[in-house]
Amino acid sequence: MTKRICLFVFLSVLALAKVAQAGTVVLQPGRDSYLVHAVVDVLEDPTGRLSFDEISKDPSVVAFRQYDVGQFSFGFTKSAYWFRFEVLNPAAIPHDMVLVMRTAWLDTISIYQPDGAGGYKETRLGDTLPFSARLHPHPQFLLDLQARPGPQTYYLRISSTQAFLSPIELWDAQAFHDNDRLLLAYFGMFYGVVVVMLLYNAFIWVSTRDRSYLYYCLYLGAFFIMNFSYNGFSFQYLWPDSPRWSNWTYTSxxxxxxxxxxxFAMVFLETAKRLPRMHRLLSLFLYVMSAAWLISILFASPVFHNATGVYFVFLYSPLTAVAGFLAWRSGFRAARFFVVASMGNLVGAFITAMTVSGFMPYSFVSFHAVEFGILADVILLSLALADRIKYLRLQNETAEKAIIEQKLQSNELLRQAKDDLERIVSERTAELRKARDEAERLSRVDALTGAFNRRYFNEVAALExxxxRRLHQPLSVISFxxxxxxxxxxNHGHAAGDEVIKAAARVSRNAVREIDFVARIxxxxxxxxLPGSTIEQAAATAERxxxxxxxxxxxxQGKQLAFTASFGVAQLKDSDQSFEALLQRADEMMYRxxxxxxxxxAA
Known part of the structure; x- marks a missing residue:
């Protein structure tokens, strides 16, 4: 009878929560995350002068409005915004949660949460503060929130001179950190692709001195620092003690x-020679954009300056796409890849700009569309550059052959000239192959430790x-x-941590056999x-x-740092359908x- 009464009370609380005000988040067993921005109540403060005491005195007087469209973007605005939401914890014990604000460029954030004594405590965040002032070393803004039993009301005040885009989520603490590893893996993969392509094309430029590759590298470098910045990583890793610089450089x-x-488009498409009118238009656009950049920095308000940079995206993307189409139509074969690549970049940049400006609802896909577009852009433009080199080489070969045939009367001299030309082409091809092999090697090696990276580890593991399986031999894995x-x-800083990681890699490589494969994953x-090793042999290696x-x-820095490690060992079983099952058991042993x-x- 007692169990039935408790169940009835619990269901009644949930039913009441569903008819509560729009700003209520009801914690549910087994659910890890909640979209707070989909249910908050919002109050715009155009002057930015309202205080917490004023907006929290009498909820019936303060003009909060329900905000349930889930978009949560106000474009570029000078207003501050207050948000109110309630968290209802129907359980009898507190629940540790993390409040997550996904946008990395918010200027000032004030969070007011109940202190358990009838009042509120304020926590301040924002990128106007040094990175060290954050509660968690994370590019996004995180706040630990303990949801006590029953309903608790929370308030947020946010202002930003950048685009006012602020998706807010509430996560179970452990679930957030698990999910965050996946997000960081995505960024690691994405930035790894961009850096590898930049280095690859830099090697080709060094080999060929074709300035198209140089400007393509500069284009990729500019995209990298822009994306790295507005995702919050530049503030975290490059200038954590310079919030003013970080704020001003977002739009720059x-x-x-x-x-x-x-x-890059002008150089690659050879607009000065092939499309003189479009070349003049693109040059004019460059001057106008540069002037707008300088004038908005010197004379405009921060909000207008930041909006100007984003709104120019709506002009530059279609303009470059049109230039590529005209070059293609004029007979420039390599432009066909450029047009397709520009369309991917155009659509991605356009969707991201629309999301940031508040014209489209926020989602992970729409906010990061420019990244997906640049991945397609990188692949297709690499094909375009290769096709352009092939086209120019064919042109050069044809021209050189015509000149040789006109000047040389002897067949022997003609044959010798052709042999020299083939030798030059062979040398250039060898140089390109060398650059490609070097780029491939760099893509397999972890830059910090010199050990192999996870990508190459997965490739080798699949082969082993x-x-x-074919030879019926043992295979073991050590995870530590x-x-x-x-x-x-x-305690000692990230540089000290890097030295410890390098030491662990060095000790590992020296402690195993030549046929064993060490990777930082x-x-x-x-x-x-460990090919050919049983679990007993692998355990002995791990102990050593x-x-x-x-x-x-x-x-x-004059200190001797000692450290330890925990090891998990597993051996391949007949029931394993893939290598991932073996690696997972080794990981489980490590956590054990x-x-x-x-x-x-642990084995």
Whole structure:
């Protein structure tokens, strides 16, 4: 009877929550995240002078309005906005949550949460503060929130001179950190692709001195710093103590990216020779954009300056696409790839600009559309550059052959000239192949440690998995993670943490056989592939490596840093359908070792 009464009370609370005001988030068992921005109540403060005491005195007097469209973008505005929402925890115990504001460029954020004594405590965030002032070292804004039993009302005040786009989410604390690893993996993959393509094309430029490759590298570099900036990583890693610089450079990187994109289009399409009218139009657009950039910095308000950079996106993208189409129509074969690539970039940049400006609802896909567009752009423009080189080479070969045939009367001299030409082409081809091989090598190696990266580890592991299945040989994996690595970073700095990671990689490579494969697969996580080793042999190797790690001392700024690691060992089973199952068991053993007290081997 008592159980039935409790169940009835719980269902009644949920039913009442569903008819409560729009700004209520009801915590549900088994649910990890909630879209707060879809249910908040909103109050616009055009003057920015309203205080918390004024807006929280009498809810019936303060003109909050329900905001349930889920878009949560107000474009570019000088107004501050107040948001109110309620969290209803029907459980009898508090629940640890994380309030997440996804936009990295918000200037000032004030969060008011109940203090448990009838009042409110204020927490301030925003990119006008140094990065060290954040509660969590994260490019987005995070706040720990403890949802006490029953209803609790929370308030937010946000203002920004950048586009007022602020999706707000409420996460279970552990679920957020698990999900955040996936998001960081996405960014790691994306920036890795951009950097690899930049280096690849830089090697080609060094080899060929074709300035199209140079301007393409500058274009990719401008996109990288722009994207790295507005996703919050530049403030976190490049200038964490310079919030003013970070705020002013957001829009400058947007302008720089557009300028480099237009200059690259003009060089690649040879508009000065093929499309003189379009060349003059593009040149005029460059001057107008540069003037707007300078004038808005010197004389305009920050809001107008930031809006100008975004609104120019709506002009530059179609303009470059039109230039590519005209070059294609004029008979320039390589322009066909440029047009298709420009369309991908155009659509992606346009959707992102529409989202940032408040004309489209926010979603992960729409906000990051420019990144998806640039991936297609990178692939297609690489094909375009290769096709352009082939086209120009054919032109050069035809012209050189005509000149040789006109000047040389002897067949022997003609043959010798053709041999020389083939030798030059062969040398150039070899140089390009060397640049390609070097870029491929860099894509397989972890830049910090010199060990192999996760991408190459997965490729080798797949091959070994197929091999041992065919030959019926044993295969084992060691997965290990540096213990208490966050404390090393917090106490000694990220540079010290990097030295510890490099030391772990160095010890691992020296402790295993030549046929074993060591890779860094995460921040401080490593994996070792041991072909032909049983679980007993792998465990012995892991124990030896654990002792070597204990004995390793890292010298940093006059200090000797010691560290330990936890190891998990697993052997391939007949029931394993893929290598991922083996790696997952090794990871589980590693976490078991950590749970048992760290600095040990679990198999």
């Amino acid at each position: 990187w947007v302008f720089l990216y557009q300028l480099m994109a237009i200059i 998995f197929a091999k041992v 993670d540096i213990d208490l690595f966050k404390q090393i970073n917090d 995460g921040g401080e996580e490593f994996a070792i592939l 490596l654990r002792e070597l790690v204990i004995a390793e001392q890292v010298s940093y 070792a950590k749970n048992l007290g760290r600095n040990r081997v």
